Amino acid sequence: MPHIKTLTVLGTGVLGSQIAFQAAFHGFAVTAYDIDDAALDKARARFAHLAGIYRAQVTGASEGQAEAALDKLSLSADLGAAVADADLVIEAVPELLELKRDMYRKLADLAPARTIFATNSSTLLPSDLKDSTGRPDRFLAIHYANNIWAQNIAEVMGTAETDPAVFDAVVEFARNSGLEPIEIKKEKAGYVLNSLLVPLLNAAAGLLLQGVASPETIDKTWRIATGAPSGPFQIFDVVGLGTAYNISASSPDAGSRAFAQYLKENYIDQGKLGVATGEGFYTY
Incomplete structure (x- = not known):
């Protein structure tokens, strides 16, 4: 070996x-x-x-x-x-x-x-x-x-x-x-972790784009109801909005591409990339 x-x-x-x-x-x-x-x-x-x-x-x-x-x-x-x-x-x-x-x-x-x-x-x-x-x-x-x-x-x-x-x-x-x-015993897009995490993040993005609730409300709901330490938009900020944009923009799914455009117009073009830059969905 x-x-x-x-x-x-x-x-x-x-x-x-x-x-x-x-x-x-x-x-x-x-x-x-x-x-x-x-x-x-x-x-x-x-x-x-x-x-x-x-x-x-x-x-x-x-x-x-x-x-x-x-x-x-x-x-x-x-x-x-x-x-x-x-x-x-x-x-x-x-x-x-x-x-x-x-x-x-x-x-x-x-x-x-x-x-x-x-x-x-x-x-x-x-x-x-x-x-x-x-x-x-x-x-x-x-x-x-x-x-x-x-x-x-x-x-x-x-x-x-x-x-x-x-x-x-x-x-x-x-x-x-x-x-x-x-x-991992066989190839799987998303491995184990992201196979569990990405559907959560996609669902949160969909709720936001549909105008159902704000990022803060979505995160609060997830934290209180599940006991998780962070909500999906807090996770987006940690991962980095540039990474989230690249992944969403290259997706064949129209909803994901719409989220990429939302990120670009509202955050990335303003230099708000998440925790790394001190501001994303939240301010750090």
Whole structure:
């Protein structure tokens, strides 16, 4: 079974930065890649913010563990250099099929032959991407929940071509990263988590577009009636309205596309992307 010691994360947005920091927090050497220095400056701020969260919220953490994680993180805007020594590359770029395929075509030429590729896509199947990787036997999906330090699952899902030893190595990596591996036995759009979550979010979007109730009322109803800590529009803000827009805009469902247009006109065009920007459906 391959042994994973070094990780590269492609994309330092909300979840990409969490994936990188979680692994570094548990002792992995991590390189975080993004497209330019401006993106990396934002990543440094996210990592510093995450260090504070981990110090305050992760029980059982040793003194200085969050600071040690920052020392294990390196940042790069050079894709070749970022993946040159990677045992595992986790791709966390925007949910756009051709963008991801293009990234894998580049990776195929740049990464060592031993490197395992994994997508963190929440909506695309690994089969949608495997032919672009040049190594379908060393490719699969690993999907994380947001607020990874608390909602600490990692859903691992391969294709029919994924080497079982590669699958097992990624499961072990997840476990060694302080996560609970969720082994998916067959490809399923949405994995387990989003197969349960997305219908809730779609229903909430439909209620809003139909004028049935406000986001605050919909969220309050869900929280009180189910005991859940967050309502669907609070979840949208955490996930990021840019991600919600990309997923909705690419859907064949007319209602989803209408929600994408609503998000663009009322939030995205005003720079309101959710928790990451301090304002979305709510102000933070």
